C-alpha cells in the first residue's frame with residue numbers, strides 16, 4: 001500500500017474540475033429514479049416495501065428507491081455476517097487491508113460521480129459533497145493501514161522463563177448505523193474500520209440517504225470483498241434498528257446520530273438476550289452544541305469567517321457545526337456586525353448550482369428547525385434570517401442569527417441541526433470558558449484569541465473532543481484531527497485516529 005495521505009480537494013474556480021463536476025451531475029441526473037435492493041450475502045434481496053429518496057432541493061424529483069428490510073431480512077443479514085466472519089477473520093491482515101484500500105481507490109476513481117449523487121440526494125454543494133467523498137476515501141486507506149498496524153503483537157513486559165504474547169483479535173459480526181448528514185463518509189468509515197480489522201457488518205443506512213449507500217455496495221462488490229462481509233439493509237430505524245441492536249449474535253454496534261437514538265441503543269445494547277455469549281460493545285458518536293469563543297485579542301475578521309463557515313457549511317447540519325458564538329462584551333457588537341454581514345451575503349440555492357447555502361435534508365427537519373426559530377423569537381433577538389425560502393418546493397431556510405441568547409436557554413442548549421447561530425455576550429474570557437463548557441455536549445469547540453496563555457488554558461479546560469484555535473471548528477481531516485466527542489457527544493472512540501476503543505487524549 002502507498003503511504004497514507006489525505007485525498008486532495010479540487011479547486012472549483014478552475015475549469016477542469018468545474019466541467020468534470022457538471023458532467024457528473026448530468027450523468028447522475030440521467031440515472032435518477034432507479035431502484036436499488038437490499039444486499040445480503042452479496043445478493044440482491046427483494047422486499048415488499050420500498051424507501052423513496054428525494055432531492056431536498058426539489059422534492060418532486062425521486063433520486064431513487066431502495067428496498068426496505070423487515071425483521072426477516074435483518075435476520076438473514078445477521079446470519080450472513082456471522083457465517084462470513086469465520087473465513088474473513090482468519091484472512092491475513094495484509095489481504096484484508098489491500099481489499100479495503102481498493103474500495104478507497106475505486107471511490108476515488110468515481111469521486112465526482114459519487115459527489116454528484118450526494119449533491120442530489122443530500123443537498124450538499126460541490127465543496128461539501130467532495131469533502132464527504134474524500135473523507136470516505138481517506139477512511140478506507142487510513143483504516144487499511146491501521147489494520148496492518150494493529151495486527152502486530154501488543155508489547156508486553158518480559159518475565160523470566162516465560163514467553164507471553166498479547167494481540168488483538170476480530171470480535172464478530174457488528175451493526176453499523178450511520179446518520180444522513182455524512183451519507184458516504186460516516187457510513188463508509190464506520191463499516192470499513194471493523195471490516196479491515198477482520199470483522200463483518202450489517203449496515204443499516206439512514207432513510208434520507210440510502211441511495212449513496214447502495215452505490216458504495218456496488219464498489220464493495222467490485223473491490224472483491226467476499227460475500228456476507230458487508231451487508232446492506234435499508235429499513236426503518238425504529239423497527240429493524242432495534243432488532244439488529246437486540247440480536248444475540250450482534251457483537252458490536254457502531255452508531256452515529258442523535259443523542260436520543262444513541263442513548264436508546266446504548267441502553268438496549270447493555271441487555272443480554274437468550275443465547276448471547278458476549279457483552280456487546282456500543283460505540284457512540286452523538287450530537288453537539290459547539291461553541292467558538294472570541295476574545296478581545298482576536299483577529300475579528302478571521303473570527304467572523306470561522307464562525308460563518310462553521311455555522312452555515314452544509315446548512316449547519318454537521319455535528320461539529322458552530323451553533324454558539326461566545327463573544328467577550330468589548331468586541332461583541334463589532335463581531336456580530338461582521339458575522340451578520342457575511343451571513344447575509346451567502347447565496348442560497350441548490351447544491352447543484354454550488355450555492356453556499358442549500359436546502360435542509362427533509363420536510364421533517366425543515367419544520368423542526370422553523371419551530372425552533374419560532375420558539376427562539378420569544379427567547380432572544382432575531383438579528384438575521386428566520387424565514388423559509390420557497391424555490392421549487394425545496395427545504396430552504398435563511399441563515400439565521402439570534403443575539404442576546406441566555407447561556408442556559410434552549411437556543412444555547414438544544415441541538416437544532418440547521419442554519420441557526422446563537423450569539424452570547426460574556427464579560428471576559430473566564431466566563432466565556434464557563435459558558436462554553438456549560439452544555440451536556442462536548443464535541444468540537446474553538447477559540448479565536450492571540451493570547452498564548454488563554455490558548456493553553458483552553459487546551460486544558462475547554463472540554464471538547466476536538467478543539468480548534470483561530471480557525472473554523474468543522475472539517476476534521478482523517479488522521480490529522482482524530483474526531484469524536486466527550487460528555488453526551490459520544491464515547492470518544494476517535495474516527496480517523498489510532499485509538500482502538502475507550503477514551504483518548506485530545
Ligand code: NAD
Pocket residue numbers: 177178179180181182186204205206207236237238239240241242245256257258259260261262264265285286287288318319320415417443484485489490
Ligand atoms: P438519528 O439519531 O435520527 O438517526 C441516526 C440513525 O439511527 C439512522 O440510520 C436512523 O435510521 C437510525 N435509527 C433510528 N432509530 C433507531 C433505533 N431505534 N435503533 C437503531 N437505529 C435507529 O440521527 P440523524 O438525524 O440521522 O443525524 C443527525 C444527528 O447525528 C445529529 O444529532 C448529529 O449531531 C449527529 N451526528 C453526530 C456525529 C458525530 O460524529 N458525533 C456525526 C454526524 C452526525
